[in-house]
């Protein structure tokens with residue numbers, strides 16, 4: 001459904017995108033720093049979405065019939081194709097999402113390469129499984145293996161902030177597990193996801209198994225209703241709730257990766273400069289538009305002044321500019337009108353007593369918001385009540401770690417959190433008490449790049465897990481197949497009870513639950529006696 005991305009020579013007309021049957025209004029590839037539209041894409045309407053699902057459904061059984069190793073080879077070929085075209089893909093992401101090239105190369109391209117490598121290695125092992133024993137009353141007679149079968153067709157709805165990595169990292173395990181995938185990327189970054197389909201075509205993935213359909217929330221809602229077998233949604237809480245409700249009505253599973261207002265706790269013993277530099281980078285990279293970035297910082301009182309001073313220095317030093325400009329560290333906001341939301345959150349805090357402790361310089365224009373550090377913030381202000389999806393950071397002084405934990409957990413969100421300290425034991429003790437999908441010590445964000453670590457949120461930040469074995473589990477039906485452990489010992493506890501069965505249960509109870517070694521040994525002896533008695537009878 002997509003064609004090779006061609007950047008039109010400057011001054012030429014906007015390149016025509018692919019045409020879907022029954023197209024709705026187009027979506028645009030647009031440079032957020034300049035507003036230049038460099039490509040238009042037809043949106044898929046309900047009929048086009050249904051057609052995509054039908055194609056996927058048609059192609060999926062043959063894909064599922066391939067061995068996990070054969071499918072992993074396709075994933076490996078995707079990785080090779082991405083490696084070959086890495087600079088082109090990163091340049092496109094930089095142009096469409098406005099992020100500095102190093103971010104596009106690192107957080108989108110490299111992390112996807114890592115992820116593909118992990119999936120290609122881990123998925124066949126996970127899918128192969130094997131026999132193992134069972135627990136409980138039938139442990140001596142039975143064994144089990146968990147058969148993993150694909151779900152069928154999985155719909156993937158993605159946001160614009162990591163416009164390549166997020167849809168790709170959903171699609172890779174989905175495909176490796178024998179499913180078909182349909183990606184509906186954000187209407188703000190259509191091209192960065194469309195290239196995923198091209199790369200899979202280069203990897204010789206059979207037609208129909210990975211399709212990218214374009215459009216806004218209306219197309220997304222059509223995909224949710226189109227008869228897919230599962231939805232994977234990444235985006236804001238409001239749309240996530242609608243997707244969850246639509247999935248519940250159809251009784252299909254969905255995973256939700258939603259917003260966050262992640263807390264960072266800086267303990268009094270932290271290396272303050274390291275913490276300030278780390279939090280400045282994790283908060284302000286990608287122009288503060290990272291779901292899993294620290295968005296509320298609580299600092300223990302003894303470290304507060306030094307931390308604010310170090311953080312102020314770090315914020316003032318940030319270089320803001322178009323992503324394509326080599327010196328830029330913080331790019332433009334991707335969505336039009338995002339600046340007014342961030343500005344309103346900042347103004348709300350300032351009008352109610354907060355102070356702008358530091359601000360970076362930023363170019364004029366609707367798409368740039370200067371990285372801003374706020375102090376004197378209280379829990380009632382919008383910056384603490386809502387997710388701030390831009391370069392705005394409130395820092396709060398707290399009496400001690402207890403207060404920091406209480407206030408950190410007060411948010412409705414729980415995506416990730418971080419603790420900054422030189423005392424590793426204390427860091428772990430605090431980490432264990434934070435309500436978050438992941439907690440990092442002396443780091444933030446990094447978990448997203450760890451392909452083997454389960455990732456997801458709690459509370460309003462979502463449900464389900466991506467990445468790691470937990471993520472693979474979410475891409476399959478798991479069917480335990482139970483069989484006899486020994487082919488010669490088949491009889492179960494069928495009717496025709498007699499004293500032998502009663503004795504058998506009693507013996508098992510003593511072996512499994514006896515409180516002393518003597519009790520357990522007598523149970524074992526009873527079991528052996530029964531087995532021999534039965535053998536003599538037969």
Ligand code: NAD
Nearest residue numbers: 158159160185186216217220221235236239257258259291
């Ligand atoms: P959004 O919710 O506006 O849009 C996300 C996607 O959902 C887009 O593709 C959009 O077209 C689609 N959509 C919108 N309404 C829909 C509907 N009713 N039915 C189906 N699809 C619909 O979010 P956004 O502005 O693109 O992304 C920013 C949000 O995403 C932030 O809240 C951020 O924290 C969150 N996010 C979360 C994660 C995570 O891993 N938890 C990762 C990235 C972004």
